[in-house]
Amino acid sequence: MSKIMTVDILSSIKGAQPSEAVSQLFEVIKNAHPANNNPSTTVNYNAVSLNDLRADKVVESSASEKQIIKDNFPKGKGGYLVVTKVIED
Amino acid sequence: MVSKELTCTALVQEKIALLKQNKYNTVNCLLSEMALDLAAKVDAKISRGERIGLLEGIPFGIKDVYMLQGTVTTASSDLLKQYKSAYTATAIQKLLDAGAIPLVKENCDSFGHGSSSENTIFGAVKNAVNPEFVAGGSSGGSAVNVAKEYTVFSIGGDTGGSVRQPAGYNHIYGLKPTYGRISRYGLMAYASSTDCVGPLAKSIEDIRIVLNVMSGKDVRDQTTVFSEEISEDAIGTPKGINTIGYFKNFIESKAIDAEVKADFLAMIEKIKSKGIQVKELDFFKSDTLVSTYYTLAMAETASNLSRLDGTNYGNRVESGSLKETYAVTRSENFSEESKRRIVGGNQVLSQGFSDAIYLKALALRDQILENFNKDFEEVDVILSPVTPSTPPKIGDSLKDPLAMYLSDAYTVGFSLGQLPTLTVPKGTATGLQISAAKNKDATVLKFANFLKEIV
Numbered sequence: 001m002s003k004i005m006t007v008d009i010l011s012s013i014k015g016a017q018p019s020e021a022v023s024q025l026f027e028v029i030k031n032a033h034p035a036n037n038n039p040s041t042t043v044n045y046n047a048v049s050l051n052d053l054r055a056d057k058v059v060e061s062s063a064s065e066k067q068i069i070k071d072n073f074p075k076g077k078g079g080y081l082v083v084t085k086v087i088e089d
Numbered sequence: 090m091v092s093k094e095l096t097c098t099a100l101v102q103e104k105i106a107l108l109k110q111n112k113y114n115t116v117n118c119l120l121s122e123m124a125l126d127l128a129a130k131v132d133a134k135i136s137r138g139e140r141i142g143l144l145e146g147i148p149f150g151i152k153d154v155y156m157l158q159g160t161v162t163t164a165s166s167d168l169l170k171q172y173k174s175a176y177t178a179t180a181i182q183k184l185l186d187a188g189a190i191p192l193v194k195e196n197c198d199s200f201g202h203g204s205s206s207e208n209t210i211f212g213a214v215k216n217a218v219n220p221e222f223v224a225g226g227s228s229g230g231s232a233v234n235v236a237k238e239y240t241v242f243s244i245g246g247d248t249g250g251s252v253r254q255p256a257g258y259n260h261i262y263g264l265k266p267t268y269g270r271i272s273r274y275g276l277m278a279y280a281s282s283t284d285c286v287g288p289l290a291k292s293i294e295d296i297r298i299v300l301n302v303m304s305g306k307d308v309r310d311q312t313t314v315f316s317e318e319i320s321e322d323a324i325g326t327p328k329g330i331n332t333i334g335y336f337k338n339f340i341e342s343k344a345i346d347a348e349v350k351a352d353f354l355a356m357i358e359k360i361k362s363k364g365i366q367v368k369e370l371d372f373f374k375s376d377t378l379v380s381t382y383y384t385l386a387m388a389e390t391a392s393n394l395s396r397l398d399g400t401n402y403g404n405r406v407e408s409g410s411l412k413e414t415y416a417v418t419r420s421e422n423f424s425e426e427s428k429r430r431i432v433g434g435n436q437v438l439s440q441g442f443s444d445a446i447y448l449k450a451l452a453l454r455d456q457i458l459e460n461f462n463k464d465f466e467e468v469d470v471i472l473s474p475v476t477p478s479t480p481p482k483i484g485d486s487l488k489d490p491l492a493m494y495l496s497d498a499y500t501v502g503f504s505l506g507q508l509p510t511l512t513v514p515k516g517t518a519t520g521l522q523i524s525a526a527k528n529k530d531a532t533v534l535k536f537a538n539f540l541k542e543i544v
Contacts, residue, residue, distance in 0.1 A: 010435040011391065012398065012412075013428050014420040021491035022387070022433040026446050028380035034452040046269060046282075046312040054308040061175075068159065068175040074405035083400060084407060084414045 178275020391434025
């Protein structure tokens with residue numbers, strides 16, 4: 001069964017509603033008539049060549065970087081990140 | 090410094106004092122300790138008789154959306170007001186490696202969301218020319234610091250005009266390079282397909298030097314491209330620039346101020362009188378450009394900012410369950426403008442809207458790019474005003490978001506085209522924009538030097 005997701009749920013913002021100003025911008029797009037309605041068939045934006053991909057390997061962070069990441073934990077205990085109860089619904 | 094008339098430490102102290110006293114709300118955080126340590130090293134090097142590089146000991150500012158390890162990077166938001174950078178952005182690291190000294194994390198619109206630098210928890214940035222007016226945005230603090238000479242140059246970020254428009258409002262130079270010329274690694278993502286790192290400075294030469302230092306491929310940003318260093322000689326004369334163009338509909342628009350229009354057309358006549366051919370070009374209507382840009386930028390920012398939920402970092406607001414914690418954290422910590430853009434982005438990406446709006450906007454972007462490709466077969470440079478009108482008074486943009494979006498009409502097209510575009514403080518009250526084809530950043534600087542000579 002499909003469940004309709006409203007913008008407040010999609011955005012994780014309580015009580016969020018579409019804005020009048022933004023809707024006016026979207027109206028312009030709805031009424032536009034692009035010559036080619038199939039995007040990205042003509043223009044190659046920024047594709048990376050397969051020969052140019054970065055190596056697929058794990059790079060260890062420095063000790064100082066790891067420490068700052070821990071310092072940024074909103075809530076920590078014994079060096080671990082404490083999260084809100086995850087299992088629900 | 091090399092002639093020992095001024096020490097680097099004295100220079101840095103002077104700039105920090107100016108930043109501390111300033112009433113323009115340009116400062117989110119001063120980096121005094123780091124700056125003075127680095128200055129002492131430069132002084133020691135000079136006293137040992139060692140050569141110093143072009144940027145060594147030069148104080149600069151950083152828009153508060155760039156990572157600099159160990160410093161607080163807030164994005165001018167409540168959500169990240171205590172967030173400490175774990176690493177350093179590639180562009181900033183290159184400047185540090187060249188010996189430049191970071192002084193300040195600069196005020197801006199929160200997450201780059203704005204065109205006035207009023208959407209910030211640190212207070213609206215005031216215009217350097219008239220403090221009753223906005224500084225422009227989103228890199229408003231950076232532009233004002235350069236204009237007031239609190240920094241020698243600053244590093245802003247330009248997604249839809251955020252370097253060029255505040256540069257125009259504060260009468261300085263501001264460059265959005267070709268997309269991919271400078272790595273975005275360590276720049277907080279707003280709209281990844283148009284985000285660019287851009288320098289603001291008081292001279293073309295400073296822009297050239299800083300651009301050269303920051304440019305280059307980076308494995309950490311796979312959209313970066315190879316680029317050649319731009320030499321001073323290469324941009325000294327307008328050789329090779331024979332024809333320029335301007336968009337007729339920008340100038341015939343009802344929204345343009347009469348004075349901006351008259352000044353722009355007078356500049357066109359002056360250019361013609363120097364033997365350069367000028368062509369009128371057709372382009373998309375302003376509302377189509379603005380709507381295409383904002384549709385795509387909102388979709389991208391909704392995705393990019395979805396990671397900000399207070400779980401791993403940021404100002405988490407506990408609220409019982411996980412989903413409630415996400416929602417309350419985001420509701421209480423994002424500004425109204427950021428929420429408007431996130432909601433708009435999720436709207437266009439959702440089922441039923443994506444075909445009618447998001448995919449159509451992508452198709453329009455393709456057409457805009459094709460239009461540019463055709464134009465640059467005929468002209469070497471496109472010249473345009475930076476903004477249709479002069480800066481609004483502080484407070485006015487917040488009352489009318491649609492008017493704020495529409496004020497970006499002349500900058501967003503070049504962002505969608507990923508073109509190198511420079512604001513020069515000449516020609517109209519808010520300057521002129523010079524654009525060239527992709528990767529022709531040198532052409533833009535070359536034409537800027539030509540304009541400097543004739544105005």
